Amino acid sequence: MDVLVNPTESSLLRFTTAGSVDDGKSTLIGRLLYDSKSIFEDQLLAVEESSKRRGDAHVNLALLTDGLRAEREQGITIDVAYRYFATPKRKFIIADTPGHIQYTRNMVTGASTADLAIILIDARLGVIEQTMRHTYLASLLRIGHVVLAVNKMDLVNFDQAVYDRIVSEYMAFTAGLEYVPQIRPIPISALNGDNVVDHSTQTPWYEGPSLLEYLETVQVKPESVTGAARFPVQWVIRPISDQTDAKLGNLHDYRGFAGRVAGGTFRPGDEVVVHPSAMKSRIVGIHTFSGEEKEAISQLSYSMTLADEIDTSRGGMIVKAEEPIQSAHEFDAMICWFADKKTLKPRGKFHLRHTTNDVRAVVTEVLYKVNISTLEKSQDVLEFGLNDIGCIRIRTSAPIFFDAYSENRITGSFVLVDEQTNNTVAAGMILKPIADAFEEDAEVSI
Amino acid sequence: MSAMTHLQFLESEAIYILRETAAQFQKPALLFSGGKDSIVMAWLARKAFYPSKLPFPLLHVDTGHNFPEAMTYRDWFVNEIGAKLTVGSVQKSIDDGKVQEEKGHNASRNKLQTVTLLDTIEENQYDACLGGGRRDEEKARAKERFFSHRDEFGQWDPKNQRPELWNIFNGRKHFGEHFRVFPLSNWTEMDIWQYIRQENIPLPSLYFSHQRKIIERHGQLLDASTGIIPLLDEEIPKVKEMTIRFRTVGDATCTGAVESTASTIDDIVAEVAAARQTERGTRADDKRSETAMEDRKKEGYF
Ligand SMILES: Nc1nc2c(ncn2[C@@H]2O[C@H](COP(=O)(O)OP(=O)(O)OP(=O)(O)O)[C@@H](O)[C@H]2O)c(=O)[nH]1
Ligand SMILES: [Mg+2]
Numbered sequence: 001m002d003v004l005v006n007p008t009e010s011s012l013l014r015f016t017t018a019g020s021v022d023d024g025k026s027t028l029i030g031r032l033l034y035d036s037k038s039i040f041e042d043q044l045l046a047v048e049e050s051s052k053r054r055g056d057a058h059v060n061l062a063l064l065t066d067g068l069r070a071e072r073e074q075g076i077t078i079d080v081a082y083r084y085f086a087t088p089k090r091k092f093i094i095a096d097t098p099g100h101i102q103y104t105r106n107m108v109t110g111a112s113t114a115d116l117a118i119i120l121i122d123a124r125l126g127v128i129e130q131t132m133r134h135t136y137l138a139s140l141l142r143i144g145h146v147v148l149a150v151n152k153m154d155l156v157n158f159d160q161a162v163y164d165r166i167v168s169e170y171m172a173f174t175a176g177l178e179y180v181p182q183i184r185p186i187p188i189s190a191l192n193g194d195n196v197v198d199h200s201t202q203t204p205w206y207e208g209p210s211l212l213e214y215l216e217t218v219q220v221k222p223e224s225v226t227g228a229a230r231f232p233v234q235w236v237i238r239p240i241s242d243q244t245d246a247k248l249g250n251l252h253d254y255r256g257f258a259g260r261v262a263g264g265t266f267r268p269g270d271e272v273v274v275h276p277s278a279m280k281s282r283i284v285g286i287h288t289f290s291g292e293e294k295e296a297i298s299q300l301s302y303s304m305t306l307a308d309e310i311d312t313s314r315g316g317m318i319v320k321a322e323e324p325i326q327s328a329h330e331f332d333a334m335i336c337w338f339a340d341k342k343t344l345k346p347r348g349k350f351h352l353r354h355t356t357n358d359v360r361a362v363v364t365e366v367l368y369k370v371n372i373s374t375l376e377k378s379q380d381v382l383e384f385g386l387n388d389i390g391c392i393r394i395r396t397s398a399p400i401f402f403d404a405y406s407e408n409r410i411t412g413s414f415v416l417v418d419e420q421t422n423n424t425v426a427a428g429m430i431l432k433p434i435a436d437a438f439e440e441d442a443e444v445s446i
Numbered sequence: 447m448s449a450m451t452h453l454q455f456l457e458s459e460a461i462y463i464l465r466e467t468a469a470q471f472q473k474p475a476l477l478f479s480g481g482k483d484s485i486v487m488a489w490l491a492r493k494a495f496y497p498s499k500l501p502f503p504l505l506h507v508d509t510g511h512n513f514p515e516a517m518t519y520r521d522w523f524v525n526e527i528g529a530k531l532t533v534g535s536v537q538k539s540i541d542d543g544k545v546q547e548e549k550g551h552n553a554s555r556n557k558l559q560t561v562t563l564l565d566t567i568e569e570n571q572y573d574a575c576l577g578g579g580r581r582d583e584e585k586a587r588a589k590e591r592f593f594s595h596r597d598e599f600g601q602w603d604p605k606n607q608r609p610e611l612w613n614i615f616n617g618r619k620h621f622g623e624h625f626r627v628f629p630l631s632n633w634t635e636m637d638i639w640q641y642i643r644q645e646n647i648p649l650p651s652l653y654f655s656h657q658r659k660i661i662e663r664h665g666q667l668l669d670a671s672t673g674i675i676p677l678l679d680e681e682i683p684k685v686k687e688m689t690i691r692f693r694t695v696g697d698a699t700c701t702g703a704v705e706s707t708a709s710t711i712d713d714i715v716a717e718v719a720a721a722r723q724t725e726r727g728t729r730a731d732d733k734r735s736e737t738a739m740e741d742r743k744k745e746g747y748f
Contacts, residue, residue: 012452040724067585068604069737078605081588082581084634091452093632105609112611235465239498248497258494260462260613289493300454301461301494314469338609353614356469413612422618424608 020130030061229264256303483578534566600746
């Protein structure tokens with residue numbers, strides 16, 4: 001049972017939950033799905049039966065997303081669960097993430113593709129360190145919209161004073177962030193459904209929208225749509241055939257650069273610069289299986305042909321000539337460290353994955369670590385342990401083609417991969433190439 | 447500026463994943479069951495590499511318990527998109543003594559498929575298998591990454607998955623390990639049907655309403671016309687002619703039918719929109735225990 005949205009008009013909102021362990025994230029998602037009638041009978045029956053078997057006092061809606069055996073046994077979320085639902089107004093992709101600090105990497109996984117984060121707070125506990133950590137991460141990841149869901153209002157008698165105090169405390173914390181998202185506070189009870197889908201009679205003092213109303217109407221604009229035109233080359237299509245294609249003609253000389261637009265718009269005739277050679281050329285054709293396209297827009301996949309025989313392949317980058325991209329092999333980046341058995345130190349070597357590129361990288365310097373509660377930058381310990389966040393300088397074996405993460409989430413992000421285990425051990429957000437990184441250095445208080 | 451629809455977004459994301467798979471692995475294969483999800487996935491693969499042919503074969507893990515319509519369709523489709531087909535046979539795994547056929551009248555070869563799948567992967571040295579699994583299908587699937595790592599025994603470790611950030615996919619692995627890749631992770635059943643309608647993709651006739659001899663067993667409507675499912679003596683008089691269709695098409699022994707008069711894609715879209723049961727509600731294999739899917743996936747199931 002999926003709402004029949006018009007496939008040619010519906011917009012998509014991707015959001016994530018965040019907040020400390022047991023703040024009610026999974027319960028809230030369960031409640032949202034339940035009250036918006038997005039749960040199937042057999043799913044509900046299964047959850048009712050498990051709740052009964054476990055001796056829960058009420059139907060445990062968190063079991064709708066906590067699907068792994070270990071999660072159900074412990075009553076916590078360990079890894080992200082993705083859920084889907086639609087209302088007549090919008091389609092939603094939800095990432096329900098774990099609150100436990102040990103699983104921060106899974107929270108970041110869910111948050112990295114979200115347009116909006118619902119940050120939950122247990123009204124009895126107020127703003128705690130994990131609230132700050134997740135808020136900081138959401139801001140670092142440049143999630144533009146935050147719903148501050150003050151949850152478990154039923155346990156504080158729906159007291160407006162408690163709510164107001166938490167909201168102002170939260171606002172005071174976020175004011176210190178480098179990037180402050182748009183914040184919408186809502187008092188809720190995920191357990192009972194107050195202000196989740198319907199307005200609650202328990203909070204006459206709250207005049208804003210219910211959570212669902214807000215999610216249905218909030219305007220999010222992916223910044224990459226309006227930004228500079230970027231096309232990372234993913235794969236080169238060479239049919240090696242003398243056949244004639246109905247749409248493309250003889251295929252003998254066809255050489256299409258396949259990829260997904262990572263920002264802006266391209267049109268046939270556009271002057272482009274093609275990396276790594278930085279040679280100029282012109283777009284001849286933009287193709288999909290349906291035929292020739294008039295433009296290539298952000299987030300969609302195409303294959304492009306160029307006017308000149310230019311040497312580029314996977315890892316290359318096509319940009320508009322009037323919108324140049326940074327090309328450098330040394331840069332500063334914020335990183336979030338995910339490995340529990342290893343630390344990150346100067347001289348550490350990794351595989352670095354950036355767009356479709358894969359290069360070797362060495363950490364030349366650890367510039368600072370961030371104290372999550374105070375937002376202070378510290379240089380006391382220049383080593384990153386599990387879940388540490390901070391700034392490092394990296395040199396790569398070959399130049400990469402990037403924008404600052406604040407300009408473009410796709411061309412500004414990378415991951416570090418451990419050379420022994422092949423695990424993804426860090427998420428990185430590029431600040432700037434090394435040439436002007438020294439200024440930033442000077443600002444750091446030691 | 448043109449706006450993007452959610453189907454365009456999903457299509458583009460899937461094409462991106464398919465191209466990543468071709469680029470990051472030496473020898474991928476696309477798991478093709480003849481069901482609607484694998485049909486959509488193969489359709490997208492054709493788009494992703496057009497005007498080239500698919501840079502990987504389709505792999506059918508054949509339980510030997512197929513609806514004849516599904517086999518006819520498979521051969522037609524493979525030819526239509528110009529792909530190569532590899533078949534891994536569960537019957538052969540049984541004949542070679544690698545697996546034991548389940549006993550009793552509820553016996554299913556669904557679980558045995560895992561062994562055949564892992565053997566076929568090893569024999570052909572496939573290092574990535576593209577699967578049509580969707581996260582909305584089942585609660586364990588809802589937890590899976592696009593690029594899902596498998597150790598050298600083919601096992602999934604759900605408590606220890608690699609972080610997967612933005613649209614950067616890490617397919618690095620040690621020798622002997624492989625990946626399962628799920629390009630349709632973010633699609634819902636409704637998205638699949640709306641896409642099939644938009645693209646006019648032909649489907650096996652099993653998906654549309656038809657008359658069939660059916661036996662009802664444990665609340666499930668099972669096929670009684672092909673003889674694939676052995677009937678108990680007392681069941682024989684209970685076989686009924688019914689108007690049904692299948693919501694999923696897999697191994698015939700565990701695929702339940704639903705009563706339906708939906709004979710066109712439009713009818714099906716309307717029916718899916720009104721359905722009160724998940725599509726896997728008709729699958730016997732998921733009903734064996736609360737974490738049946740997770741348990742099977744840990745062992746290397748699709
Ligand atoms: N009284 C009350 N209890 C709630 C509310 N929301 C959640 N709970 C309870 O709080 C407990 C934790 O809820 P979960 O939804 O599992 O919390 P979570 O934030 O998903 O936890 P993790 O995913 O492990 O970080 C459960 O026992 C819920 O029933 C609420 O609004 N009121
Ligand atoms: Mg949870």
